[in-house]
Amino acid sequence: MKSIGIVKVWLVLLIASGIAACTVNPVTGNREISIISPSQAIAMGVQQYEPGQQSQGGVYKVDEDLNDYVASIGHKLAAVSDVPNLPYDFVVLNNGVPNAWALPGGKIAINRGLLTELEDEAQLAAVLGHEIVHAAANHGASQMSRSTLLNVGLLAGSVAAQDSQYGDLISMGSQVGAAAWMASYGRDDELESDEHGIRYMTAVGYDPQAAVELQETFVRLSEGRSSDFISGLFASHPPSQQRVDANRQHAAALPSGGIRNRDAYQRAIAQIVADQPAYDAQEKAVEALNNEDPDLALEYLDEAVRIQSDEGQFWELRGHAWQMKDDLNNAETAFGTAISKNPDYYQHWLARGLVRKEMGRDRLAQEDLERAEELLPTSSGAYALGELAESRGDTASAMSYFSSAASAGGAIGERASAKMVRYDLPTNPSKYIATGLGTDSAGRILLLVRNDSGIAVTGVTLRLVLASNGAYQDYNLSGNLAPNQQGSQATGIVADPSLYRAMVISARPL
Numbered sequence: 001m002k003s004i005g006i007v008k009v010w011l012v013l014l015i016a017s018g019i020a021a022c023t024v025n026p027v028t029g030n031r032e033i034s035i036i037s038p039s040q041a042i043a044m045g046v047q048q049y050e051p052g053q054q055s056q057g058g059v060y061k062v063d064e065d066l067n068d069y070v071a072s073i074g075h076k077l078a079a080v081s082d083v084p085n086l087p088y089d090f091v092v093l094n095n096g097v098p099n100a101w102a103l104p105g106g107k108i109a110i111n112r113g114l115l116t117e118l119e120d121e122a123q124l125a126a127v128l129g130h131e132i133v134h135a136a137a138n139h140g141a142s143q144m145s146r147s148t149l150l151n152v153g154l155l156a157g158s159v160a161a162q163d164s165q166y167g168d169l170i171s172m173g174s175q176v177g178a179a180a181w182m183a184s185y186g187r188d189d190e191l192e193s194d195e196h197g198i199r200y201m202t203a204v205g206y207d208p209q210a211a212v213e214l215q216e217t218f219v220r221l222s223e224g225r226s227s228d229f230i231s232g233l234f235a236s237h238p239p240s241q242q243r244v245d246a247n248r249q250h251a252a253a254l255p256s257g258g259i260r261n262r263d264a265y266q267r268a269i270a271q272i273v274a275d276q277p278a279y280d281a282q283e284k285a286v287e288a289l290n291n292e293d294p295d296l297a298l299e300y301l302d303e304a305v306r307i308q309s310d311e312g313q314f315w316e317l318r319g320h321a322w323q324m325k326d327d328l329n330n331a332e333t334a335f336g337t338a339i340s341k342n343p344d345y346y347q348h349w350l351a352r353g354l355v356r357k358e359m360g361r362d363r364l365a366q367e368d369l370e371r372a373e374e375l376l377p378t379s380s381g382a383y384a385l386g387e388l389a390e391s392r393g394d395t396a397s398a399m400s401y402f403s404s405a406a407s408a409g410g411a412i413g414e415r416a417s418a419k420m421v422r423y424d425l426p427t428n429p430s431k432y433i434a435t436g437l438g439t440d441s442a443g444r445i446l447l448l449v450r451n452d453s454g455i456a457v458t459g460v461t462l463r464l465v466l467a468s469n470g471a472y473q474d475y476n477l478s479g480n481l482a483p484n485q486q487g488s489q490a491t492g493i494v495a496d497p498s499l500y501r502a503m504v505i506s507a508r509p510l
């Protein structure tokens with residue numbers, strides 16, 4: 001195949017130039033090409049771990065014992081893995097979408113929405129064992145190497161921020177955020193993770209049959225096309241009958257009848273099971289907010305907090321409902337309650353910062369927004385901080401915030417770009433205003449102009465320069481230019497336009 005040939009040529013060039021390295025995979029023993037070294041991969045995994053958690057709902061706080069339980073199973077499995085000395089960490093994320101992910105370096109997350117789909121500890125061990133292989137075999141890193149070779153681009157430095165406000169709490173699981181590059185493993189990676197994951201769980205003493213059941217469950221659920229599963233777990237770890245069959249084969253070759261620990265598992269997840277009606281009510285509240293019905297949303301949220309008053313997400317949503325009702329005092333209080341329930345989650349701080357800004361409480365807004373940005377940089381946070389800097393006359397900070405908001409794209413990104421243009425236009429008008437030369441019907445030179453700045457501009461001064469000696473004449477363009485508008489300015493000079501140049505020497509935002 002032609003494309004393979006090209007990839008090979010690239011590999012040879014990259015290895016020759018010392019950018020790529022040939023390494024032995026610690027799990028499979030296979031020789032592999034990778035662009036980044038194992039230590040770089042670990043560093044990247046560590047770097048992406050926090051933003052990865054934040055962008056996926058943050059750590060599940062209501063029952064911290066559940067985190068300890070999952071971590072204890074994870075560490076047992078990691079200890080018998082092929083790479084036991086990675087800085088492993090296991091965390092339960094406050095996210096209802098069934099999903100689990102691993103970053104290089106052994107940073108592994110599982111959503112509470114997946115835990116409620118599992119039956120016993122052996123099935124949990126199957127999930128965690130599978131993720132440990134992804135981390136230990138550096139699947140994310142080789143994925144990254146492939147992407148680089150194909151010039152698809154590397155991972156984003158910060159999580160792309162979201163513009164929508166209310167959908168986030170429920171839908172954020174579907175966007176892969178910081179970990180986009182490890183979003184979908186190849187079929188070979190999946191089979192490899194299944195195979196060695198089963199080996200690890202059996203070494204700890206679990207029944208390998210649980211891994212077969214798990215895949216059967218996933219295939220069944222994917223056939224039902226549950227959208228949560230499609231966007232969550234199945235997007236990153238596609239299930240297939242092939243995987244069920246392969247698991248069955250691996251399990252058959254291993255001792256059966258190991259540990260299941262169904263009771264211990266059911267006890268561990270008892271809180272999230274008991275709270276499920278509250279999370280269901282939350283989902284309905286989000287729907288009501290999306291339909292701009294804050295009163296109905298508050299009814300659902302009353303029910304949610306009656307069942308579980310320690311869930312910060314419920315309180316934050318209450319704040320959004322009050323905000324929609326223009327009751328900013330109640331909104332601020334509700335966001336404050338959310339923060340007190342979970343001070344480690346960026347979104348509660350962001351929400352309160354934005355409402356405080358709306359209330360004109362600039363100093364407090366800034367503190368909240370800075371805290372949110374520390375936890376997870378977002379375009380809405382950066383944009384608001386830019387406006388606050390602007391209003392206290394700190395142009396340099398404002399530019400820097402608008403610049404990071406602009407880099408995220410989206411509606412807020414466009415607004416941030418426009419803000420930056422407003423500052424930059426007077427200093428660098430030629431970056432934003434295109435010029436040219438033409439003639440009118442009488443052969444007189446016309447200065448031509450087009451506004452590429454994206455904002456309305458005024459005070460445009462154009463300069464006609466005689467190329468041979470630099471002599472010039474300035475002309476003030478009458479009127480304003482809307483975005484993309486073209487204009488022309490008569491000069492009255494009858495001459496060959498190719499002897500002249502045109503330039504813009506001043507312009508300012510309207």
Ligand SMILES: [Zn+2]
Binds near residue numbers: 130189
């Ligand atoms: Zn996988």
